[in-house]
Amino acid sequence: MSELRADVLVLGAGMVGVSAALHLQQRGRDVILVDKHDLAGEETSYGNAGIVECASVFPYMFPRDVAEIMRYAANRAPQARYQLADLPFFLPWLVRYYLASAPDRALRGAMAVLPLIRRSLIEHELLIAEAGVPDLLRRTGWIKLFRSDRSLAGTLREFERAKRYGVEGCVLDAAGIAQREPSLSGAFAGAIHFSAPGFVPDPGGLAKAYAALFARKGGRLFKTDAGTLQQVRDGWRVGGRGQAALAREAVVALGPWSDLVFRRLGYFIPLGVKRGYHLHLNARGNAVLNHPVLDSDLGYLLAPMNRGIRLTTGVEFARRDRPPTPVQLEQALPRAHKLFPLGEAVDAKPWMGARPCLPDMLPVIGKAPRHAGLWFDFGHQHHGLTLGPVSGRLLAEMMTGETPLADPAPFAAGRFD
Structure with missing residues (x-):
């Protein structure tokens, strides 16, 4: 059996996962991007309105x-x-x-995510310039x-x-x-x-362009079932008997499939x-x-x-x-x-x-409360395209000990306990 090794496994090659992988890579981490598809951006990141919604101050509430x-x-x-x-x-x-x-709770949520919304287009512009795809x-x-x-x-x-x-x-x-x-x-x-x-005229294509940038900078894409993630002595392992990948840390960025991992690990997050x-x-x-x-x-x-x-x-x-x-x-x-x-x-x-x-229309971004080396980055509701790069930056700052660009507390998984 062959085994790939890295610093971080990022589960999910949609806009959110690819963006997190890029920001970790920028901070010196060796990253393996894990997905069930051969290419990035084949699921939720492919099918949206293509709007980087930096004007959406208030989330879609009931x-x-x-x-x-x-x-x-x-x-x-x-x-x-x-x-x-x-x-x-x-x-x-x-x-x-x-x-x-409720109006008071919705306003608190809007103010929590506002720094990310305001920074969302800027972070895309930086990645688009580096990826060399200004036409997107x-x-x-x-x-x-x-x-x-x-x-x-x-x-x-x-x-x-x-x-x-x-x-x-x-x-x-x-x-x-x-x-x-x-x-x-x-x-x-x-x-x-x-x-x-x-406006992005090919959202799936943009995710693939970011993944290509990730690969050019030495990143690796590993095709396997992310639901095989398990904690081992040296960190986290994903894959089967034929080939597996191992890293000290793992990021769950599987969008609507994130529960396939976190529920098995004992987390009740109302996704x-x-x-x-x-x-x-x-x-x-x-x-x-x-x-x-x-x-x-x-x-x-x-x-x-x-x-x-x-x-x-x-x-x-x-x-x-x-x-x-x-x-x-x-x-x-x-x-x-x-x-x-x-x-x-x-x-x-x-x-x-x-x-x-999530019910409060805020993503979960940050450390898993009960597992060393496990991180979450999912639940971006209607704004996965918008918030992917900026939430990837926030997560990478938290994982590497930098001062985060926004208060991460409102996005903590423990808010549902």
Whole structure:
């Protein structure tokens, strides 16, 4: 049996894991990146809206409006859907999500993650420059459309609040929308153009570019089942009888699959998933989409990816490994065709992925409380692409004894004890 040795094993080659591996590597650690795929960025990191959301001060919290909650409960809201058969499974998590979304608790969480949000685009720009892929970042921002005066007014109040924390953007009327996106059709009450966020037209490709940088700097990718991780006398071991990897320390960065490791080690961390779907379509004729555009009242987003126009859905609450049920995508398709001149589908079938979420919508970043040399970096909810590099830096600073760029206490695994 052959055995690879390193300083650190990073489990998971998505955006979060690759970023952590790079930051540890920058600090002199020999790192092995562990994944079940041959390439990085093949799972959750592949399927998102591509927005580096440095303007998202407030996380996606459970709604407090009774009428809105009733719409969700009746499965009539396009922004979220649930599978009735799985309700007993995820209802306790939803209760915790609701409690954590109380205004005072939500504000504390937002302020805790704000230093990471503010630094998120900067950390991406540094890695993109080092990886030599400037074409994978566009500084276009994104546009949030509103079809009703009520939804526009509610978001304008949130926007005014967010501006106090440095969020930039401008309110658009019909003429402003048409100027920025002349190919869109429909009657809109208005829109907000968030100008600061970056846009990545190939999120999976960016994860692969970061992994290629990691390899050029001497990093190794080891294909195996990360669920085989076990503590041994010299540290942590992963792999089977034919080949294994051993290191003093290990980082669990498996996104929605992180529970396959931490539960076996005796940790109860309430990790849930929000599933989502996307489909790429061609644009008809000479139609062009210049920004990611969220049709907020109808619960879908269009993004101009390299592969085509990516149509993404709201969230689906269901067991992580249930077969796909792309009802939201089927409902969104005719609405999206009315908004933008879409052509034939590029993909043979819709893609489905899972967003790893904790009830307070904050990630777990830091030391495992009861195991020497074990670290966590998962649960980045809707912002894995956004927060991957900056949370990787925070984790690497903690692991190497540097002064962390933000207070790590709110992200500690022990907050759920």
